[in-house]
Amino acid sequence: MRFLHTADWHIGKKLHGFDLAAEQWNAYEQIRQIAIDEHVDAVVIAGDLYDRAIPNEKSVTLLDDMLIDLNLKHHLPLLAISGNHDSATRLRTGSTWFKATDFYLNTKLSQALTPVEFDDTQFFLLPYFEPFEARQYFQDDQIKTVQAAMVQLVAAMRAQFDPNKKHVLVAHFFAAGSTHVDSETQIMVGGLNAIPVSDLADFDYVALGHLHGKDALHAERVRYSGSPLKFSVSEANQQKGVWIVDTDPFKLTFKPLRPQRDVRILKGAFGDLTDPAFYQQQATDDYLAVQLTDQRVIPNVMQELRAIYPHIIELDRVDGPVTTDTNATIVDPHLDPLELMTQFFEQTTDTPLTARQQKWAQAALTAATKED
Amino acid sequence: MRFLHTADWHIGKKLHGFDLAAEQWNAYEQIRQIAIDEHVDAVVIAGDLYDRAIPNEKSVTLLDDMLIDLNLKHHLPLLAISGNHDSATRLRTGSTWFKATDFYLNTKLSQALTPVEFDDTQFFLLPYFEPFEARQYFQDDQIKTVQAAMVQLVAAMRAQFDPNKKHVLVAHFFAAGSTHVDSETQIMVGGLNAIPVSDLADFDYVALGHLHGKDALHAERVRYSGSPLKFSVSEANQQKGVWIVDTDPFKLTFKPLRPQRDVRILKGAFGDLTDPAFYQQQATDDYLAVQLTDQRVIPNVMQELRAIYPHIIELDRVDGPVTTDTNATIVDPHLDPLELMTQFFEQTTDTPLTARQQKWAQAALTAATKED
Known part of the structure; x- marks a missing residue:
């Protein structure tokens, strides 16, 4: 079979105060179009559908609209799990009804051990969990970490393997070898301990969520899709997109998403950045982390820059702190x-x-x- | 057809700090049993499913469990609307999928004008709304009140009437003739202006929610079901229950619910209430509004009473304020x-x-x- 792997939609997320709803809908439409053009049999969403446990009403409507559009209007089967940013309980509302239209949304650890079968593949949909949930489930006090839990979970999943099928794990955790960036809030540093890629070798493919860059992990069949949008300046140089996964024969294709409004670093001297000859060549509407090379004081610097670049999200001096003009005489406090x-x-x-x-x-x- | 009419479940409500989850589940099970025993074709829930716009996770699970049990496990069609205590947006999550199993949950004004047809009956499911929503919908700035909106809404519904069918309105508002009690929070006093019963005469039955007593309104075919539980001391003397409605020929039967733990007023002298001969004959576990007839100071009065009656929700002196013993000499401030x-x-x-x-x-x- 062929499926699309995405994750970390973070519906409701703001970027330094800027609402991303329009960009999120635009990215969603690109994902849907890729799913249609590539004739996928299902769409996998590996957690963090929402940005927070109690999303606001606008975000609830936005995600609901996306899922209705994808599953009910375009009849695409969905395989999804809750991530650490979601409230599993709130996300689960209505999910019992979703199955009738091949929308499988797992939010409980126990659900991961009943594979969802599609064509030639068994999907194990493992939501984000904390070690105590695995302790309770396995009745085993020795399970102190996510890694320890995963060893038992993988063994239990393997017991369900149909040897005639391919086996795909969908999960939301920190896999070994990956690197963290700013916009993944560290809620459970201890709980998000790394899962070695070698512990996941039994699967034909592991569709991960949690880290926002597709290159966070270098393993052929254990992949982060990354988020559809750049959610932080530290993601400025990432190419966002989704994976198209063919199970037999195995083939992985990355499909890039075009940002409606990019997140970029803009470095230069104030005089250059405010020169029409320069900025008229720029996508001034992008979300910009401005890095000024000037050292002198510039009055109303943010106001002046925002008049040209309305979506500045960071402003830094990269060549040392702001000083008074170094060539100027220091002001003499004894002057009248x-x-x-x-x-x-x-x-x-x-x-x-x-x-x-x-x-x-x-x-x-x-x-x-x-x-x- | 035959349907069950209930409303105002207020899942998540607390009674003076006491969690009502167990009582709410118990009342739900009684309602389900009545629905089964009476062989109803559908269950109508006329708004205020939750007690608040952002229910806690426990309440989300509780209501979800009830709806899954009723609709998916017992295959009972559901006809429901959002009330003023619900967030229409949050309650709507997943509702697009519900229709496949005859669960109609309306949360938008516009949905009320597409009747849901069951057997011989057209149901118009009108969620709680505020006048501005009707102004927008009808593009009519003259609509300042719920009453003005209802005149237009009823006319629009009438245009959809199939003359060969019965017509039932499900709504959540304050109908004229009803009386308010404590536990209906007055969020929109101006917006909840009364709808005269005469404006609703076109319907064969109007299944209302909002007021918590079935006797709040005296009209043959415009009825409040009341809440399944007593949510305030002012409801202590109400008989809670649900209506069984037959549409043809029209017949209305009230089915009482037995409270698992009743809300009662307990009046008497402290000496009597704490006398084993008295309290051993009492359901001491009930939620009690204690009305003491004593006037003297009683040390640790609440602690003493709670040792016998653990669920006291109010304590009042009904024969005037607490005084020092009236026979005692007034304390002389000149004493040493x-x-x-x-x-x-x-x-x-x-x-x-x-x-x-x-x-x-x-x-x-x-x-x-x-x-x-």
Whole structure:
């Protein structure tokens, strides 16, 4: 069979305050189109459908619309699990009805041991879990880690293997060899201990969620799909997309997604970034982490930049901290107040006070002194 | 056809801090049994399935279990709407899949105008709504009240009437003639303006939710079912239950529910209520609003009563405020401190200070005076 592997949709996620709903819907539509064009038999979503345990109403509607569109309108079978960002209990609402249309949404550890069979393949849908759930399930106090739990879970799954079929594990955890990036919140650092890829060798393919880059792990048949969107500046250089997996013969194809509004790092001097000759060549609407190479103070720097680049998500000075112009004389605190004000104005704006401004400043200082 | 009419389940509701989950499940099981015994063709739930817009995970599981049991396990068709306590958006999750098993859960105003047909009956399932939703739907700025909206809604429903069928409206609002009680939170006092029963005369039956007593309205064919449980002391004297409705010929039968733990008012003197001869004849485990007829101060009164009646939800003095014993001399503020303390102790505990207590009191007073 052929299926599409995606994960980490994180519906409801905000990027430094910016709502991503429109981009999330756009990415979803691309995924649906790939599923249709590639004639897949099913779509696998490996956890973190929502960004949080209690998504807001808008997010509830958005995900519901996607799942209805995919499963009920386009009749695509769905194989999904809850991730660490989802509330398993809330996500499960209604899932008992979903099976009638080949939408399998597993949110309980125990469900992982009843494979879902499609064509030539047995899918083991293992939701995100914490070690205590495995302890309870196996009645084994020795299970202290996810790794220990996985050893028993894999053995129990293997006992269900139909030798005439292929075996695919869908899971949401941290597999050994992968690297963490910023946007995966570390809720359970201890619980997310790494699963060695060698422990997963019994499967023909392991469709993982949790890490957001497809290259987080280098193993032929144990793969993260990554998220459909870049959710952090640390993901700026990742190519987002989905895997198309053929089970027999095994074949893996990556299908990239085009971001509607990219997340990029924009590095340069303030003067260059605000030069029309430069920015007119830029996708100024992207989510930008601006790295300024200037060291001098730039008045209203964020306001000036946002007038050109409305979606700045980070602003950093990459060549050391902001200082007053290093060539300027240090302001002498013994100067009289008017002189002090004049120097400060000049140094921060690179413009001298006009005669009129000088007069206003003098009047203000006189008034202030009188009030003493 | 024959259907069961219930409403206002308020899953997740607490009664003065007491969790009602066990009682709610018990009441649910009684409702299911009535539905089975009466061979109903469908169960109508007229809104407020949850007690709040964001129910906790335990409540989500509880309601999910009930609906799965009723619709998927016992194959009972369900006709339900969202009430003012529900989040329409959250309640709607998965509802698109429910229809396949004859579970119709309407949460949008527009859905009310597509009747659900069962046997000889058209059901119009109108969720709780606010006037602005009707304004938007009808594109009519003149709709300022629920009543104004209902006039247009009923006209639009009537346009859908199949003259060969019966017509049932399921709705969640305040109908004229009904009386309010404590446990219906007044979120939208202006929006919940009354709908005159005469505006509903086109229907063969109107199955209402919102008010918690079946006798809140006196109209033959416009009925509140009331809640399955007593949710407030003001409901102590209500008989809870469900309606069994036959459409042709029309017949209405009330089926009572037995409370697992009743809500009752218990009135009497402290001495009587704490007398084994009395309380051994009582269902001491009930949720009790205790009305004490005593006027004297009773030390540790709540603790003493709770030792016998663990589920006290209210404690009042019904024969005027607590006073010191009216036969006692008023304490003279000119007395010396030790004498004052002695009199206060005697009056509030009906016991004199022992010699040892007197000595301790004297020592404490001496120490306190020294520190001055």
